[in-house]
Amino acid sequence: MSDLLRDLWYFAAPSRELKRGEMFRREILGDPVLLGRDEEGRAFAMRDICPHRAVPLSAGRIVSNDGVQTVECPYHGWRYGTQDGVCKLIPSLVEGQPYDAGRIRVRHFPTHEANGIVLVFVSSDPKFAGAAPPAPEFGLAELTEPKxxxxxxxxxxxxxxxxxxxxxxxxxxxxxxxxxxxxxxxxxxxxxxxxxxxxxxxxxxxxxxxxxxxxxxxxxxxxxxxxxxxxxxxxxxxxxxxxxxxxxxxxxxxxxxxxxxxxxxxxxxxxxxxxxxxxxxxxxxxxxxxxxxxxxxxxxxxxxxxxxxxxxxxxxxxxxxxxxxxxxxxxxxxxxxxxxxxxxxxxxxxxx
Ligand code: FES
Ligand SMILES: [Fe+2]
Missing domain, CATH: 3.90.380.10 (Naphthalene 1,2-dioxygenase Alpha Subunit; Chain A, domain 1)
Incomplete structure (x- = not known):
């Protein structure tokens, strides 16, 4: 007893806990996970540790970066896409410094939202970036809103x-x-x-x-x-x-x-x-x-x-x-x- 299963969907939060433009931190399978909803209304989940210097991204804010919804780290302002975890901006870089921010990625957890609940897919491979398998079907059908x-x-x-x-x-x-x-x-x-x-x-x-x-x-x-x-x-x-x-x-x-x-x-x-x-x-x-x-x-x-x-x-x-x-x-x-x-x-x- 005790091994936690991976490559499965887990319950993350009720939909109503994820407010547009807000995010919070929760621990899931031993990892700090940032859960949030971007300004376009999409739920998202990523590891709550900035790959740069480990500051929790949940202490940052959600901002649009060239039309892409991102989470901005409060420490040095690096921005990560809400839907892929890929770094979209390193503000300190200047012309002629060809460092490719897109090579950096914070662990991103696929989310599934239906019937008023949000599930996250926890893969065994932390670098997992593919398509998650279908989310579990409970047969909730027309019961779209929890009482x-x-x-x-x-x-x-x-x-x-x-x-x-x-x-x-x-x-x-x-x-x-x-x-x-x-x-x-x-x-x-x-x-x-x-x-x-x-x-x-x-x-x-x-x-x-x-x-x-x-x-x-x-x-x-x-x-x-x-x-x-x-x-x-x-x-x-x-x-x-x-x-x-x-x-x-x-x-x-x-x-x-x-x-x-x-x-x-x-x-x-x-x-x-x-x-x-x-x-x-x-x-x-x-x-x-x-x-x-x-x-x-x-x-x-x-x-x-x-x-x-x-x-x-x-x-x-x-x-x-x-x-x-x-x-x-x-x-x-x-x-x-x-x-x-x-x-x-x-x-x-x-x-x-
Ligand atoms: S610690 Fe996050 S940008 Fe530096
Ligand atoms: Fe009981």
Whole structure:
């Protein structure tokens, strides 16, 4: 556990955090990354270290250089294209000094913006300048604008955060608030069909658990849910009735080996009652994340002693799959071949 996967798209930020003409610094996979939106409205991402003398470019400003949008370093004014990271100007050069600024390039991360979120492609080759592979498709379709976005930073390695996210057995103990899973509802036998899908798996469409009160009261009887996971750390849950649709996309992005940013993006359509209770939904969803965060902190006090961990059937099969998918991803990169999903369709059972 702990190798961070590359050559994949990671969640960077909600679109609305990237304001036109502004930029900010964030750590992604151990690199400081400058995220911003240029004056033409395009999101961009580059390594937040000026190749000249290492000053963070995020302390500079966005300026147009001969009609090209650039980030200007605050130290000596070198300018880098927002869309390619190539140096467009070294202001100190004079006539007759033929130094070619275009040979200098700050690491540039391809970005993809859709459905109100911005993803960045993190290549294994820091000099990568080609076309990134297609960004992941979550099936958000017409859900173009998130209703709300919440995030937390967990003091956890990526793997631990992902495993915690997909662990069904902790729900009745950690998330047992009265309106969600009161202890009085007891545990029920869960039996779910899992099928492989692109770099991950899905739990086939099913009726939500009858001991999950919120779903029952908010959606009534005619409701189904579908849950999917995809490398490197995307989990999404669709709750649907013939009329309405609720979509929760949870994105994990490692800041570094010991810290993981978790962002939950929530969408819905044709659900007026969700619009009505939105003011209480946001703190409720935040409470979920905080409950997980507190457990991560507790777990850290044990992990400090590097114990080995146990994986129990069937409840931990997903955790094992995640590690298997990671290994296959790393191997397929190494061997320069297509990724082959190692998961077989299976029905898993557990009490929760
Ligand atoms: S440090 Fe950035 S231009 Fe000199
Ligand atoms: Fe949780």
């Amino acid at each position: 709300f976005v919440i995030h937390r930073v967990f003091a956890a390695a990526m793997d631990n955060a992902v495993v915690g996210l997909m662990d069904p057995a902790h729900v009745p103990y950690v998330h047992n608030q009265w309106w969600w899973r009161p202890p009085s509802t007891g545990k029920k036998l869960k039996e779910k069909r899992f099928v492989p899908r692109e770099r991950g798996w899905s739990i086939e469409r099913h009726k939500p658990a009858s001991n999950s009160l919120a779903y029952k009261y908010l959606f009534g009887g005619d409701v189904t849910t579908e849950i999917s996971f995809m490398l490197p750390g995307f989990r999404w849950e669709v709750v649907e009735t013939p009329r309405s649709r609720l979509f929760t996309l949870t994105c994990l992005t490692p800041e570094n080996e010991n810290s993981t940013r978790i962002t939950q993006v929530t969408y819905w359509r044709d659900a007026i009652w969700l619009d009505l209770i939105k003011p209480i939904l946001i703190p409720a969803a935040s409470e979920f994340l905080d409950q997980d965060g507190r457990m991560v902190d507790l777990q850290n006090s044990g992990l400090a002693y590097s114990p080995s961990m146990l994986w129990i059937d069937d409840i931990d099969v997903q955790a094992k799959w995640y590690l298997k998918l990671k290994r296959e991803w790393a191997k397929s990169r190494e061997e320069n071949r297509d990724f082959v999903n190692p998961i077989e369709p299976v029905t898993l059972k557990w009490m929760s």
